[in-house]
Amino acid sequence: MKKQSIVLGVAPTKRSFLSMEEAKRQKDKFMAVIRSIHPDVVTIVDIDDICENGILYETAKIPAVVDKFKAAKIDALFTPHCDFGEEQCAAGVAAAMKVPTLMWGARDERPNTDESRGRDTQCGMFACTKVMKRFGVQYSYIWNCETESEDFKNGFDRFIRVVSVVKTVKNLRIAKFGARPVPFMSVMANEADLATRFGITTIPISPNAIAARADKIVEEKDPRYEEYLADIKSRMDTSAMMEQQVARAAAVKLAVQDLMVENNCGAAAMECWSATSILGVPICMTLGEMADEGMPISCETDINGAVTLAMLHAVTLGKESEFLADLTIRHPQNDNAELLWHCGPFPYSLKDPASKARLVGGQERFELKKGDITLCRFDDIDGKYYLFGGEGRAVDGPETNGTYVWFEADNWKRWEEKLMFGPYIHHVGGIYGNYKPVLREAARYLGMIFDDADEQGVYSL
Structure with a gap:
C-alpha cells in the first residue's frame, strides 16, 4: 500500500524585542515533538539557514523564506509562535504560499511581573489571525496548550491528515x-x-x-x-x-x-x-x-x-x-x-x-x-x-x-x-x-x- 507524502514548511516566529534565548527554547521543544509525528510521511522544511536560530522576525527575510518553501513545493505551512510573534512575518509567508496553514503557540507558564516579561503568546496569536484573515489566509488552529500535551500532539496529527485529504482531492x-x-x-x-x-x-x-x-x-x-x-x-x-x-x-x-x-x-x-x-x-x-x-x-x-x-x-x-x-x-x-x-x-x-x-x-x-x-x-x-x-x-x-x-x-x-x-x-x-x-x-x-x-x-x- 502506497503511503502519503507531505512536505511541511515550518516558519516559527518571535517578537523582535522579546528574548531570543526563550524563543529558541520554545522552538527546540516543539520541533522535537513534530519531528516525532509521522516521520515516514512528513518531510519538514525549516528556515534554519535563513533566519537566526531558524525563527522569523525580520520582514526583510520574508522573500527568502517564501522562495525556499516554493522551491521545496510544500503542501502545508506551520507558523508556531515562540512568543507574541510578528504577525506581518507569519501572515506574509502564509499569504504568499496559499497552502493549508497551522497556527499554534505554547501556553505561557506565568503572567508578566515587575522583574520580567513573559511571552504573551496567546495575545500575539489573536493579533496574527486577524492579519491572516485580512490577507485571505485559510488556517487551522490548535488551541493554546503545552508543547508536551496530548492536545498539541493530536492537533498536529489531525492537521497532517487534513493536508493529506486536501492534497489527495486536488490531485485526484x-x-x-x-x-x-x-x-x-x-x-x-x-x-x-x-x-x-x-x-x-x-x-x-x-x-x-x-x-x-x-x-x-x-x-x-x-x-x-x-x-x-x-x-x-x-x-x-x-x-x-x-x-x-x-x-x-x-x-x-x-x-x-x-x-x-x-x-x-x-x-x-x-x-x-x-x-x-x-x-x-x-x-x-x-x-x-x-x-x-x-x-x-x-x-x-x-x-x-x-x-x-x-x-x-x-x-x-x-x-x-x-x-x-x-x-x-x-x-x-x-x-x-x-x-x-x-x-x-x-x-x-x-x-x-x-x-x-x-x-x-x-x-x-x-x-x-x-x-x-x-x-x-x-x-x-x-x-x-x-x-x-x-x-x-x-x-x-x-x-x-x-x-x-x-x-x-x-x-x-x-x-x-x-x-x-x-x-x-x-x-x-x-x-x-x-x-x-x-x-x-x-x-x-x-x-x-x-x-x-x-x-x-x-x-x-
Missing part, C-alpha cells in the same frame, strides 16, 4: 471503468464541474480493456499471476467456484491494477455487475483487493463514491483500507444499528479474525472486524458539494451473505433523517478509527459543506 485522477448501470440514476456526477472546482480528473477506460489485459496476463504467463492466484487460495475458501473462475478473477484483478497504475489513477469507479459478461467473472473481489493495494474502487460507476473513498484513504495517510457499503436494513433488535453491506467488495484486511473468508461466484463473503468506524459521503446537488460525516462502532448482528458489518450510531433515527433529506444516495464510505474532526476541517479547506451526523437536520414525520 479517477479511472472510470465503463458507464453507470442503466437503473442507477442516483450515481450520476458532474465530471466537468469536479475538474473545475476541485481538479478531479476522470479517465474513461472500457471494461473491454480490462478483459483484454486479463487475457494477455494469462497468455504471456505473467510471473505475478500464479503467485497471486495461490495467495487468493491461501486466504479464502474457493471451493464453491470452478478453478477457471478463480483464475479469471485473479487475472482481472491484476489487469485492473495495471490499468490504474498506467493511467496514474489513485481511485476508480467500476461498472461492476452490468459488465460481468465482458469481464468473464464478477468484479467484486477485485474491488476489495484493490482497496488493500491503496487504490480504492467504488461500485456501480459511483464517481462521487470514488471521491469519498479517496478522501478516507488519505485520512489514514495511505496506511489503512476503506470500504464502500450499501445502507441496507436496520438491525432487527438494535434500533441504533444499520447493516452496511455489499455483495462482496470489502477489503480482506478488514475481515474479522473469527469470520471465515469465502469466495463464491467471484464475490467475497465475510464479516468485518469490530472497532470504531467513521462513515462519510461526498455528494452534490444544485452546484453545491456536501460531505456527510459521523462516527460509530461495529457491533454484533445476524449473519448474512456478501461482505458486511453492523454499524451502531448514537441515534440512528437522526442519521437516517440526515441521509434521507440530504443530497446522498445508498452508498457510504467507511474507515476504521475516529476521523470526523479531520473530515470536517478538510471540507472547510475544499469549500464543501460539512454535514455533521451529530447535528439534527430536517425531522421525519
